[in-house]
Amino acid sequence: MNMIKVRPARELRVAFARWAVAQTPKVRTCSTNEFEVPPRLFTYAPEELLIGSIVDGHRYRSPLEDERLAAASQVRTGIPEEPLPLLPDSAYGPDAVSLPEPERQLAATSPATARAAMTAAVVAVDVAAANQQPATPGAAPSEGEGADIVCGVCTRPFTTKRGLDMHRRQAHPEA
Known part of the structure; x- marks a missing residue:
């Protein structure tokens, strides 16, 4: 019989174990932090114990989370000549x-x-x-406090050499 492997979130392991031993027959463990749940019993597992769990190697997504994602992804259209709503600062990226x-x-x-x-x-x-002066290719930019390191291809500024290297790999793979 195929079993569903459930690795509960760390903070929910004790609560999941209490639920598991209360079942008839008891749900077995298959490792120190994973349980083998029969498929017929999995459907009765409490939703709040599964949120944040890894089920058969995949993160468990609750129906409540699916509803929130569906509502957030609906296309919203603006009304001509009406101002757009202001967005919170958290909606913008770190380099906005x-x-x-x-x-x-x-x-x-x-x-x-x-x-x-x-x-x-x-x-x-x-x-x-x-x-800003573009960085010369191959030159080691300074890593001083607040020093700007500039991409030699698109002149985008960075504060660390690591950020510049990541940008070059992603934005300019041909360079």
Whole structure:
């Protein structure tokens, strides 16, 4: 009989073990942190004990998580001439450039103003990047506090050599 291997999340192991020994027949362990659950019994396992578990080598995704992901992935359309909602800071990547406050306020007023403000911000970033000296290929950049290391291909600045190396491998594999 095929068994389903369940490795509960660390903080739920004791609770899962209590549930397992309360079953008839008892659910067996197959390693120090993994249980073998019969398929007919797996469907009765409490959802809160399975969240965060590894089931047959895959992370368990609860139906509640699926509903949240489905709701978040629905396409939302804007209404012409209405401002877009502001996003929290956590929605932006670590290297995102924030608009200065006047442009941010303008961007919230109308789509046309938002496009103009974004264009101005992108041009300002491009001008700032163009004014920096590109790194010479093969030269060891300094790792000092706040030192800017610039990509020799696209002039994107980095604060560490490791970040620059990762960028070159991903963005410029041919270089």
